[in-house]
Amino acid sequence: MASIVVVDDEADVGDAIRRVLEHSGFEVRAVNDAEAGLRAIEERPPDIVVTDVIMPRMNGLELVKILRTRFPRVRVIAISGGGSLGIQTYKPDAISTHAYLAAVREVGAQEILTKPFDMDELLAAVRRQLPN
Amino acid sequence: MERVINSLRGRLLAVVLLINAALAPLLYLGLSRIVEEGYADLFVNSVRSYSRMVADQLEAVPSQDFAARSQDVLDDFAVSGLVVFAQIEDGTKRVRSAVSQLPAPGRGEDFHFHEHSDQAYYISHSVKRDDHEVVLRLGFDETPTLEQIAAAKRRVLAAVLAFALVSTVLAIALSRVIARPVVRLREAAKRIARGEVSTELLQHSSIAEMRELSHHLEHMRRELVGTSERLQSEIREREASEGKRLELERRLQHRERIATIGTLAGGMAHEFNNIMTPILLYSQLALNGTAQNGALASDLKRIVAAAHRARSLVNRILTFSREMDSQEARVFTLAPTVAEALALVRAIMPANIEIVVDPLEDTPPVSGDPGQLHQVVVNLCLNAYHAMRVAGGRLTLRLGAAEHAGKGGARERYAMLQVADTGHGMEPAVMQHIFDPFFTTREVGEGTGLGLSVVHGIVTSMGGSIQVESAPGRGARFTVLLPVATALEPAATDVA
Ligand SMILES: Nc1ncnc2c1ncn2[C@@H]1O[C@H](COP(=O)(O)OP(=O)(O)O)[C@@H](O)[C@H]1O
Ligand SMILES: [Mg+2]
Numbered sequence: 001m002a003s004i005v006v007v008d009d010e011a012d013v014g015d016a017i018r019r020v021l022e023h024s025g026f027e028v029r030a031v032n033d034a035e036a037g038l039r040a041i042e043e044r045p046p047d048i049v050v051t052d053v054i055m056p057r058m059n060g061l062e063l064v065k066i067l068r069t070r071f072p073r074v075r076v077i078a079i080s081g082g083g084s085l086g087i088q089t090y091k092p093d094a095i096s097t098h099a100y101l102a103a104v105r106e107v108g109a110q111e112i113l114t115k116p117f118d119m120d121e122l123l124a125a126v127r128r129q130l131p132n
Numbered sequence: 133m134e135r136v137i138n139s140l141r142g143r144l145l146a147v148v149l150l151i152n153a154a155l156a157p158l159l160y161l162g163l164s165r166i167v168e169e170g171y172a173d174l175f176v177n178s179v180r181s182y183s184r185m186v187a188d189q190l191e192a193v194p195s196q197d198f199a200a201r202s203q204d205v206l207d208d209f210a211v212s213g214l215v216v217f218a219q220i221e222d223g224t225k226r227v228r229s230a231v232s233q234l235p236a237p238g239r240g241e242d243f244h245f246h247e248h249s250d251q252a253y254y255i256s257h258s259v260k261r262d263d264h265e266v267v268l269r270l271g272f273d274e275t276p277t278l279e280q281i282a283a284a285k286r287r288v289l290a291a292v293l294a295f296a297l298v299s300t301v302l303a304i305a306l307s308r309v310i311a312r313p314v315v316r317l318r319e320a321a322k323r324i325a326r327g328e329v330s331t332e333l334l335q336h337s338s339i340a341e342m343r344e345l346s347h348h349l350e351h352m353r354r355e356l357v358g359t360s361e362r363l364q365s366e367i368r369e370r371e372a373s374e375g376k377r378l379e380l381e382r383r384l385q386h387r388e389r390i391a392t393i394g395t396l397a398g399g400m401a402h403e404f405n406n407i408m409t410p411i412l413l414y415s416q417l418a419l420n421g422t423a424q425n426g427a428l429a430s431d432l433k434r435i436v437a438a439a440h441r442a443r444s445l446v447n448r449i450l451t452f453s454r455e456m457d458s459q460e461a462r463v464f465t466l467a468p469t470v471a472e473a474l475a476l477v478r479a480i481m482p483a484n485i486e487i488v489v490d491p492l493e494d495t496p497p498v499s500g501d502p503g504q505l506h507q508v509v510v511n512l513c514l515n516a517y518h519a520m521r522v523a524g525g526r527l528t529l530r531l532g533a534a535e536h537a538g539k540g541g542a543r544e545r546y547a548m549l550q551v552a553d554t555g556h557g558m559e560p561a562v563m564q565h566i567f568d569p570f571f572t573t574r575e576v577g578e579g580t581g582l583g584l585s586v587v588h589g590i591v592t593s594m595g596g597s598i599q600v601e602s603a604p605g606r607g608a609r610f611t612v613l614l615p616v617a618t619a620l621e622p623a624a625t626d627v628a
Contacts, residue, residue, distance in 0.1 A: 019417055020416075081406050081409075116409040117412070
């Protein structure tokens with residue numbers, strides 16, 4: 001049974017993803033920030049990491065970079081809401097999430113999903129990354 | 133009247149008339165006096181020599197029979213008509229000519245002509261006889277001389293009057309000659325004051341001072357006209373640059389507004405998408421766990437459908453905020469992209485709208501994202517469609533090249549895209565706001581008000597500009613100018 005780590009600072013989003021994946025029979029661990037995600041991965045490397053890109057403190061981009069060097073076999077699905085960094089950090093020259101997503105793909109994420117995605121899209125992306 | 137008196141000509145004339153009025157009587161009186169005196173002298177002289185002649189003749193009369201003989205002499209003279217009285221006094225004896233028309237005067241002798249009002253001039257002369265002297269008294273008629281004097285005076289009067297008349301006429305003529313250049317100068321000055329500043333002030337006049345004056349004035353006028361033209365062109369330049377500055381400011385403000393709203397929309401979309409994700413996932417999850425035909429399932433399907441609609445709405449808003457993103461730019465020509473967009477547009481246009489495409493000639497290459505340009509064309513065409521939906525009309529698409537001064541003044545080349553329609557057009561008040569995000573005149577739910585701000589954002593991000601010409605009922609024409617890509621165009625700003 002494939003194991004998946006879900007990293008999203010939005011608990012609602014992370015939980016929903018976890019519920020969908022569990023429902024489809026995956027073993028899922030969900031955490032709320034990149035550091036916790038890294039710890040979970042170090043503890044027991046999963047097959048797939050589903051991570052938000054824009055998060056406080058360590059962002060998804062850095063997490064993916066670390067994974068690429070230390071856990072090259074782990075597959076990464078990057079997710080992000082469209083739009084900009086979010087209202088809290090709003091500034092006129094805010095880098096858009098598209099730029100982030102493009103960068104994440106650049107450093108080695110295998111899949112990009114923009115929120116809101118539906119169940120089918122999520123499961124299709126996960127299945128594409130599973131070795132069988 | 134007052135004007136006439138105060139005018140230069142009036143003054144000149146008045147002076148001449150005054151001089152005439154004072155001079156003519158004086159002249160008349162003086163000349164009359166001279167004439168009178170001349171005649172009087174002549175009269176007195178001739179009278180005296182005449183009486184001496186009489187006295188000489190009387191002296192020659194022999195002594196015997198003197199009385200009778202002298203009477204004859206006197207009568208002879210008296211008959212000549214000049215003498216109106218002749219008498220010889222010898223002691224108490226008097227011999228008087230019978231021809232005498234006047235009585236013996238009560239007085240002795242006149243010294244001046246016309247001394248008395250009796251129109252006779254009396255003169256006494258002593259005549260030597262052998263042993264004693266007798267007195268000859270003669271009286272002469274003054275009337276003919278008086279008449280001559282009167283006639284002479286009339287001639288003098290006529291001459292003086294003629295002089296006055298001629299001098300007045302001359303004065304009128306002269307005043308005209310003097311006043312003419314002044315009057316012309318005044319007329320020219322009036323015209324200049326009215327704004328015909330190119331009116332010449334130079335006057336041809338035989339009066340040197342007039343010539344000089346008009347010369348100086350003309351010189352002054354040229355200087356002033358030159359100065360005012362310089363000032364006016366300076367003012368025009370300043371107005372133009374002020375207009376340019378305002379235009380730039382307006383564009384900057386517009387960009388800022390779009391950027392702000394765009395960023396806000398982007399931020400909101402981000403949050404919104406985070407919220408939409410669990411809604412979509414949980415409702416689909418729930419749907420999977422229920423009997424597919426139940427009422428719950430159909431409710432959940434509605435939630436999923438609504439969430440999908442919400443997602444597409446957010447995507448539309450994002451299209452707008454995304455124009456702030458740096459897209460991957462490449463060099464491309466307009467024609468293929470426009471043709472592609474046109475195919476889409478044709479698909480939705482109803483039959484009452486005619487599509488006219490000026491041959492999509494090859495335009496100079498531009499730099500940017502062809503997908504975005506696609507969006508520009510579609511948005512402009514959709515707006516045209518909406519403007520003509522009810523009444524029908526014609527949509528015209530045109531590509532071309534343009535050239536005009538860019539920043540720095542150097543001429544820059546542009547690729548041009550024009551979309552024109554014959555729809556309902558716009559009021560100026562609407563036109564002012566069409567590029568503002570969320571500005572729409574369409575029904576709630578029909579228009580997003582984002583179409584043109586997206587277009588504007590894309591065009592400006594490509595370094596181009598967009599212009600609109602429209603009037604109510606006269607359709608609208610949007611002209612997009614995009615700078616021609618140079619071979620060494622740097623790639624779009626880096627992403628990471
Ligand atoms: N071709 C046109 N003819 C007349 N009005 C136009 C045209 N294009 C745009 N407009 C006006 O500009 C407004 C804003 O256009 P847009 O930004 O595309 O938003 P929307 O189309 O959603 O209203 C329109 O509501 C309309 O009033
Ligand atoms: Mg529109």
